[in-house]
Amino acid sequence: LIMVNNLVKTYIMGEVKVRALRGITLDIKSGEFVAVMGPSGSGKSTFMNILGCLDKPTDGQYLLDNVDVSKLTRNELAKIRNVKLGFVFQGFNLLARTTALENVELPMLYSDKFDSIERDEKAKEALRSVGLTKRINHVPSQMSGGEQQRVAIARSLVNDPVLILADEPTGNLDTSTSVEIMNIFQKLNEEKNITIIMVTHEHDISQYSQRIISLRDGKLIEDYKVENR
Amino acid sequence: LIMVNNLVKTYIMGEVKVRALRGITLDIKSGEFVAVMGPSGSGKSTFMNILGCLDKPTDGQYLLDNVDVSKLTRNELAKIRNVKLGFVFQGFNLLARTTALENVELPMLYSDKFDSIERDEKAKEALRSVGLTKRINHVPSQMSGGEQQRVAIARSLVNDPVLILADEPTGNLDTSTSVEIMNIFQKLNEEKNITIIMVTHEHDISQYSQRIISLRDGKLIEDYKVENR
Numbered sequence A, B: 001l002i003m004v005n006n007l008v009k010t011y012i013m014g015e016v017k018v019r020a021l022r023g024i025t026l027d028i029k030s031g032e033f034v035a036v037m038g039p040s041g042s043g044k045s046t047f048m049n050i051l052g053c054l055d056k057p058t059d060g061q062y063l064l065d066n067v068d069v070s071k072l073t074r075n076e077l078a079k080i081r082n083v084k085l086g087f088v089f090q091g092f093n094l095l096a097r098t099t100a101l102e103n104v105e106l107p108m109l110y111s112d113k114f115d116s117i118e119r120d121e122k123a124k125e126a127l128r129s130v131g132l133t134k135r136i137n138h139v140p141s142q143m144s145g146g147e148q149q150r151v152a153i154a155r156s157l158v159n160d161p162v163l164i165l166a167d168e169p170t171g172n173l174d175t176s177t178s179v180e181i182m183n184i185f186q187k188l189n190e191e192k193n194i195t196i197i198m199v200t201h202e203h204d205i206s207q208y209s210q211r212i213i214s215l216r217d218g219k220l221i222e223d224y225k226v227e228n229r
């Protein structure tokens, strides 16, 4: 599903260059559940943003489903994002003046796969699965940090994506809520064969994945299988 | 330092009442290092916002340094916040168009304790202690999640506060960066007798504190000492 070759991302700030990714090469097969780990500032979110077609690399190739993403137009990239991908952002990125229910319905509006009754049902079911039935009409400022994060998780899976990219999805969640979320991801991966790439800094959470890749200073330093899941 | 009696916080949304805190009673002595734990949505941030004089309870008493906070004017509350308190918000709350250095200097501008040369030195030292010397001129959008969180941590301690309230300060940090941050908090607590109240969902992080209080559905359900620190 994903083939990345010598991926480089350099941010230029005036005179200063920040080399966030310094040549990453790896493959991820359809249906894999991969955890991405590494120190703060090592390039995890930068890597996820490129995989999610939200940002372009400075150099190197990225093939998604055998299509060279760098050759696509902005509209084609937006289409891939809206139809194939689900994204949990590190900062949640919810629309501030919009309720939890409307935030979760949003991806379905873009992808045009469901009618309005189906959208309402799927959004409510996704919010129920993350334990937020009682907060569906709350806007983000009326919810706790972990509740906002769970709205972002519900939004990422509502469109039946091919690939879910989750950046620190349990950063604001207590252990038992985290376990419920990881069970949802694991079920989507095993029953619907959805590919999941998840950044985490928590060892316990990484053990739900099948494979762990570690970044340090923008380079891939480890890539190993998880034993005894 | 802190005495809380039957603290209640109820949010009113049209017809719906959300009882975020349902009567919390406890004391925290000067120089204590307390961890606050509990499920997502249990009232931890609501409790921290009231302790930090950023929000008023719906009912109950809060004495800070034997002063009844509910009797204070807005200006007096702001003065307490700027001079006595350091705050690490769950959402970082950095100023977006402002560099890391300027964000960390901000509390010192309000408290008027230091001149401009001292402010610059103290801010750089605080950013050095959290490992961000190379990012002092970056604005938040030019930093990773964990780097923004560390700017927020540096900002909370730069004013030599009496009390630091840290809401999930390691939620976006890898283990070794988290250990560095916890060593900073522990040193401030042991060497400068700064009182620290810290929300965390990670058991390993809670073990740096001397006392753990647990909330569930807005109530205090556990309050115990940490053994074998």
Ligand SMILES: Nc1ncnc2c1ncn2[C@@H]1O[C@H](COP(=O)(O)OP(=O)(O)OP(=O)(O)O)[C@@H](O)[C@H]1O
Pocket: A135, A138, A141, A142, A143, A144, A145, A146, A147, A172, A173, A174, B011, B012, B013, B018, B019, B020, B038, B039, B040, B041, B042, B043, B044, B045, B046, B047, B090
């Ligand atoms: N402005 C508000 N209006 C209505 N309800 C609110 C408001 N702010 C918070 N709440 C609700 O109050 C409850 C407690 O929120 P709080 O932010 O204190 O929880 P928390 O323990 O910090 O959770 P988390 O660990 O997820 O950050 C939540 O269920 C939340 O939905």
Ligand SMILES: Nc1ncnc2c1ncn2[C@@H]1O[C@H](COP(=O)(O)OP(=O)(O)OP(=O)(O)O)[C@@H](O)[C@H]1O
Pocket: A011, A012, A013, A018, A019, A020, A038, A039, A040, A041, A042, A043, A044, A045, A046, A047, A090, B135, B138, B141, B142, B143, B144, B145, B146, B147, B172, B173, B174
């Ligand atoms: N727009 C930008 N301009 C300049 N530097 C940037 C920009 N965005 C990110 N960086 C830098 O690139 C590096 C990698 O950032 P990235 O967000 O990928 O890290 P990360 O591994 O996700 O970290 P964290 O675990 O803290 O979230 C960081 O050091 C950051 O300061």
Ligand SMILES: [Mg+2]
Pocket: A044, A045, A046, A090, A167, B144, B145, B146
């Ligand atoms: Mg990140």
Ligand SMILES: [Mg+2]
Pocket: A144, A145, A146, B044, B045, B046, B090, B167
């Ligand atoms: Mg909170």
